[in-house]
Amino acid sequence: MSEGHPNPHGELPDREHARHLLGQMLRIRHFEEKCAELYTAEKIRGFLHLYIGEEAVAVGVMQALGPEDAVVATYREHGHALARGVAMSAVMAEMYGKQEGCSRGRGGSMHLFDLASRFYGGNAIVGGGLPLAVGLALADKMLGREQVTACFFGEGAVAEGEFHESMNLAALWNLPVLFCCENNRYAMGTALALSESQTDLALKAASYQMPAWTVDGMDVLAVEKAARRAAEAIRAGGGPHFLELATYRFRAHSMFDPQLYRDKAEVEAWKQKGPIVTLQHRLEGAGLLAAEDLAAIEAAVAQEVAAAVAFAEAGTWEPLEELGRFVYREEGLR
Amino acid sequence: MSEGHPNPHGELPDREHARHLLGQMLRIRHFEEKCAELYTAEKIRGFLHLYIGEEAVAVGVMQALGPEDAVVATYREHGHALARGVAMSAVMAEMYGKQEGCSRGRGGSMHLFDLASRFYGGNAIVGGGLPLAVGLALADKMLGREQVTACFFGEGAVAEGEFHESMNLAALWNLPVLFCCENNRYAMGTALALSESQTDLALKAASYQMPAWTVDGMDVLAVEKAARRAAEAIRAGGGPHFLELATYRFRAHSMFDPQLYRDKAEVEAWKQKGPIVTLQHRLEGAGLLAAEDLAAIEAAVAQEVAAAVAFAEAGTWEPLEELGRFVYREEGLR
Amino acid sequence: MSTYRDAVREALREALTANPRVFLMGEDVGHYGGCYAVSRGLLEEFGPERIRDTPLSESAFVGAGIGAALGGMRPIVEVMTVNFSLLALDQILNNAATLLHMSGGQLNVPLVIRMATGAGRQLAAQHSHSLEGFYAHIPGLRVVAPATLEDARGMLGTALTKPDPVVIFEHVMLYNLEGELPAGAGAVDLDRAAVRRAGRDLTLVTYGGCLPKVLEAATRLAEGGVEAEVIDLRTLRPLDTATVLDSVRRTRRALVVDEGWRSVGLAAEVAARIQEGAFYQLDAPVARLTSAEVPIPYPRHLEQAALPQVPGIVDAARALLSGGG
Amino acid sequence: MSTYRDAVREALREALTANPRVFLMGEDVGHYGGCYAVSRGLLEEFGPERIRDTPLSESAFVGAGIGAALGGMRPIVEVMTVNFSLLALDQILNNAATLLHMSGGQLNVPLVIRMATGAGRQLAAQHSHSLEGFYAHIPGLRVVAPATLEDARGMLGTALTKPDPVVIFEHVMLYNLEGELPAGAGAVDLDRAAVRRAGRDLTLVTYGGCLPKVLEAATRLAEGGVEAEVIDLRTLRPLDTATVLDSVRRTRRALVVDEGWRSVGLAAEVAARIQEGAFYQLDAPVARLTSAEVPIPYPRHLEQAALPQVPGIVDAARALLSGGG
């Protein structure tokens, strides 16, 4: 039930918002490029899943959310955390495993959490976050709060039973969930056509009686517009909505992936359509971004990243004696 | 994607086949009426789920299968076992828990098995049989056998993740599975509208790129025709097919169900459309069933049921010493 | 007289009445009245928002319970039976039990999950599991098994005061258990095992559906002059080792009775702890009486043979007394 | 030199070559080359029908493996890691392990399931489980944990001769283990534990990813004059109790080292069996060294602190020797 996505090419945002969007995407891009470096330097360990190439999705969707809304994401969630407003320094410290991290260092790259911004993680079980989002939305609905829960997941998750159960539950109970399927065409090395009999994911989603449409996930303006439209409908009581965000991962699945399953040429072709370069050129063409504007943004981002690294470097290791904490909630806290 | 089901009302089968169908349905009906009695008499214990009212589904579908095909069913599977050709005496002995039963008494009502007729149970986990059917079909496909695996499940199973995963896998791999969804409108006490956001189940199934249509499950001729059409397509390499069989359970979910969730009037209205009475009247109207024909069928069935009870009564209890058997396959068997 | 079933229902009713954020969700808890009739009548009393029938989607509705708990509600999720809970185990282990830790202490999950457990009704291999041990293995969960009317009545309320997920196991054979429930019966703790019968000759450790059998066995033993102390674990995680050790140090012998399968089951843990903590006071190895390691068969004679029974408990206790020094 | 990873790959290749009914299926076993590169190259060699990438659908593809086994194939299903296997546990317990019994002996399930297990790579709480104990609890399954190149090479072939489901756990920290694999390395049995080091002073019982640590600890103990016997369980179900008891009866002391969580884990079972079978030969209670009962944290220092380590094993062994009589 592809309703035809809103065509953004007619409109451009005002100068300030345009730069905000570009800046957010650049924050994610440069943060992650630094992470890749730090991984090689063994400052960051474990699995590291980069979002590079997909920045428009998180940034676009977050524009539609207010502080009262909630976000659930996957193990590929640095971009979401940053776009949601989790401090970059706290995210970087988490990547290091320092106790100044947003999850106190316990979670690492795959488990960023920040209760203050209602950022509910950071889930490393594919599909595992969807039921949580349904439940968060259920609470909102039962408590009469007009809030939206945005739930991000990859197209690989669509094959999981939990996707199906969660979509049905959300639609059946008319819950305020914004399902954001990041279709980057591969689940690790498995191409969508090897994983779904029906590769039109919006059509699939619509079979739950849920409004669903496909959006160009490389176009941050299109994503923002679609997300706003969906979030508005949800807030108005329209129940859950589903967005398929067509995008592409420029990097390997994780740092261990030799990428045997795709051609370099395919990756290069997608890079041409990259969300940052595309927006940058459009803004430049429209006279909304001067060279010094871009330089200023880049400088600010570079500074923020450097500060985040410094913060993480200066961070401290949780003492070994605390290993047993956070298995049960400590008394007196709630 | 309801393709419009074949209209059977134009054609009637020949006399012999008509009586066969009626006879098969009567076998199930009378067998189960006897089971209900035996439950009260405490000869049968545990859960007992009667199929009364739904006989046309199992009987109709089985007409499309040959001995090389496979069947997977649920805990409401007496009808399927009988229609498949599992000896009534072995089924009844199983209900008693006697070692002459088709599962040696170990399974009881919910776990009828018969390898000889490729009847793979008898599964009491809702949705649990679907992956098995997919796997049986996968084996057939990999071994180049043109066989069909018919998989029966209730409409309640459609909400389970395993339904979704199995439908996708079967469609993705183009496997010879005939999915038979017995939509009797309730899962225990939960009406379909309380369980599915999309209540048109054939439409839902079609979202897996699987041919799917709805059939009047109270009309054995319609079921047979639809099943034959689907099975033929499957054998011809057309991949999995999905039938939604609209039916109704006349009895309680199990023997413990006070049926708080539905009106007596609703049940009565459906009984008027019962599969046996409908076929009987049509055949009588068409001169294909004389009073003495019916009497002869009834007598044969009564005799078969009585013989089954006698067989079960005469059956023996597996010795206690054998408790530990069948946890691992005994050596030398395969 | 009331029943264990009534006690659970009263506890539910009280919780629903006391806190508007409490709700019950699960398969057939509403219109059907509950698979084991526990929630019958509650739909009429509290309405379909708070007595919420779910589709057959164990993973999603348990996960939704976790999410709703994060969102400020106080959900009670009923998984009809432990047999179906495997479909939700990923949510329980990887989210409910783990979120607090992964988030560095930010996200606790105040969720109560109730499930029926156990065999004895001839429901055969897929419907007769006792998987309490699986849950008791998982850090981050509290696991309880009320075996008396008082505990069935009182544990739910206490569970709802906990900031962490609590799994409550209700044995199917206990629902019809009858007894007097004091009018003022209230909260009971989730921390301590209970000595259900005092004795000096040996300690019988058990929980849940086996408690009545073990008490019956103790009575029979007493007729033969053997005084068994009976400990009801009540809480399976964390285990109240102190109460168990305290008893065994006096009696010097222990038999653990558990309906779960033997290998890597709860009884193994109890035995391991007893020998760790009271080795030098033991006169004989800790013995275990568990279900046979077979899927539970349908026919009554085989099912009963597979489960711990009173005569077997008596025999095992006597064997324990005659062994050792 | 080859690695454990190579050994598993060779075993797969041999099985695929020997029997046309054998096929491998799982997430990313084909085009990606296997999450841990175990199956790299096999797609090219055997084609996509037999090296079958599956969608992310653990329950369905494990269940399909069961069905295919019933249908006459010889499937090897790879569940990428044990962490995801919870999503398939219903199929494994309620079908694979149970069909033979429910069908009164008619339907055996000749299925091999491989999964990676364990912590040590800083993958944090949801990706570091050691749930071998869950599987070892289930009647109807055989469960093995190859800890050497020879076993990795040889157990798969033997598993494929079994008429029943076999679960093979491959610890993630073993894949890079190097060693010489004799050219003729062939089938090994799935029935017996192995004494990996002979000793007289105490018995260290372990399996899987802990074996190298325990052997290292034994070496250090030997430097201090303590001769530890090291037993690698190899098969977790059924457990080879005889080999363990035989050792403990000689050494009179036992320490069980297990990466799983302590409560209701595999080490509990081993401890329970040892005290049941060798109580009167024991000079001290059986000790357990397991992972801390916390979800595994991400930072290296905390992760390492949560897992059994060589110094801890040495200390526990020394404490065991100094305790008791």
Ligand SMILES: Cc1ncc(C[n+]2csc(CCOP(=O)(O)OP(=O)(O)O)c2C)c(N)n1
């Ligand atoms: C239940 C489960 N199965 C398998 C994995 C291993 N795994 C991690 S990421 C991944 C691919 C997921 O692909 P997709 O959902 O498309 O997200 P993407 O990584 O492309 O963003 C897999 C198979 C997992 N984490 N969880």
Ligand SMILES: Cc1ncc(C[n+]2csc(CCOP(=O)(O)OP(=O)(O)O)c2C)c(N)n1
């Ligand atoms: C996974 C699972 N959850 C719950 C149950 C309990 N249960 C048994 S039958 C049933 C209803 C199933 O309804 P449906 O699939 O429509 O089949 P019907 O009984 O109507 O034939 C339920 C909830 C179960 N057996 N398995």
Ligand SMILES: [Mg+2]
């Ligand atoms: Mg993807």
Ligand SMILES: [Mg+2]
């Ligand atoms: Mg139904």
